Amino acid sequence: EIVLTQSPGTLSLSPGERATLSCRASQSVSSSxxxxxQQKPGQAPRLLIYGASSRATGIPDRFSGSGSxxxxxxxISRLEPEDFAVYYCQQYxxxxxxxxxxxxxxxx
Amino acid sequence: EVQLVQSGAEVKxxxxxxxxxxxxSGYSFTSYWIGWVRQMPGKGLEWMGIIYPGxxxxxxxxxxxxxxxxxxxxxxxxxxxxxxxxKASDTAMYYCARREVTMTRGAFDIWGQGTMVTVSS
Numbered sequence: 001e002i003v004l005t006q007s008p009g010t011l012s013l014s015p016g017e018r019a020t021l022s023c024r025a026s027q028s029v030s031s032s033x034x035x036x037x038q039q040k041p042g043q044a045p046r047l048l049i050y051g052a053s054s055r056a057t058g059i060p061d062r063f064s065g066s067g068s069x070x071x072x073x074x075x076i077s078r079l080e081p082e083d084f085a086v087y088y089c090q091q092y093x094x095x096x097x098x099x100x101x102x103x104x105x106x107x108x
Numbered sequence: 109e110v111q112l113v114q115s116g117a118e119v120k121x122x123x124x125x126x127x128x129x130x131x132x133s134g135y136s137f138t139s140y141w142i143g144w145v146r147q148m149p150g151k152g153l154e155w156m157g158i159i160y161p162g163x164x165x166x167x168x169x170x171x172x173x174x175x176x177x178x179x180x181x182x183x184x185x186x187x188x189x190x191x192x193x194x195k196a197s198d199t200a201m202y203y204c205a206r207r208e209v210t211m212t213r214g215a216f217d218i219w220g221q222g223t224m225v226t227v228s229s
Contacts, residue, residue, distance in 0.1 A: 001170070035215040037153075044203055044219040045145075045153065050212035088153050092207075092214040096169040097143075099153040 002027050002091050004100035012108040019076040021103045023089035028069045033093030036065055036074045039102075040085045048087075049074060081107075110134040112142075112204050112220035119226045120194050127190035128223045130204030137185035138162040141207035143216060144178060144189050148200040158207060159187055194227045201225075 003026040013019055023034070032052035037045040047056040049065035052072055062077040076083055084107050089100040115129040130142060143158040157168040161180040168178070180187040187204055202223050205216035 031213075033214060035212070037216075039153075044222055045205075045216075046219070047212070047215055047217050050215040050217075054212075056212070056215075056217065090153075090155075090215070095167065096171075097155040097158075099145075099155060102152045 001096055002029065002094050002098055004089055004091060004098055006087075006089060006100035006103045008103060009101075010104045010106060012106050013079055014108045015079050015081055017079050019074075019079055019083070019105055021074040021076075021087055021105070023067075023072040023074070023100050025070045025072075025091060027094075029072075029091045030093035032068055033091060034065075034067070034072050035090045035092060036063075037088045037090065038083075038085050039088065045088065076105075079105075110206075110218055112206060112218055114202075114204060114220040114223045117224040117226070119228070121229055122196055122227055123193050124227075125190070125192050126194055126225065127188050128202060128225065130187045130189075130220050132185045132187070132206070135206075138182050140209070142180065142187040143205050143207055144176075144187075145203045145205060145216075146172075146200045147203065147222075153203075156189070156202075161185075161187060194225075196227050196229075198225060199227050 005024045007022045034052040036049040039045040053065045086102045144156040146154040156172045157178045159166045159178045161182045177190045204220040206218040208217035
């Protein structure tokens with residue numbers, strides 16, 4: 001099973017700043033089958049990024065994903081107030097599929 | 109509109125059985141896998157298993173194999189997650205989600221609103 005480790009656990013930033021979230025896999029994620037999801041309190045997760053770097057439909061271009069192999073990054077170029085949430089990475093190239101433990105992005 | 113609508117919150121006692129549902133609409137239900145994801149209170153997401161309603165092919169995470177049963181009734185575009193004997197540790201929010209293959213090659217692109225299951229004596 002591929003274990004995904006996200007860092008940091010909590011990231012405290014201000015609106016307008018740049019956020020960089022990391023997701024590291026215990027084994028190589030095949031063909032960049034890596035997704036990022038955003039979850040706000042009381043809501044279901046929402047797909048942001050798939051295939052490591054492709055934005056899902058309707059996702060603003062301030063969100064970008066990069067990486068391959070075992071190291072992946074989600075970058076939010078300029079934080080908006082609505083971006084403060086918990087972010088999860090997920091690998092879907094190997095069974096069983098797995099999620100990271102999440103990074104909470106909070107307002108500083 | 110493509111959507112997954114889940115059944116309502118449940119409060120059960122340990123040892124009781126339960127079946128929760130996830131109804132798809134706005135797309136061809138039999139052409140997409142449906143997955144189930146657990147989120148325990150204050151915790152992260154856990155991938156439980158997945159079913160292809162077209163032929164009921166089902167896969168489970170080793171962590172959930174034997175603990176739950178995933179099924180589907182394609183005639184009513186509904187997937188299910190069931191327990192035969194609930195434990196207090198099954199208390200969690202459960203989400204269903206559609207696995208999209210054509211564009212994302214397998215990410216969960218549509219999510220249900222979640223079903224909260226509380227197990228308490």
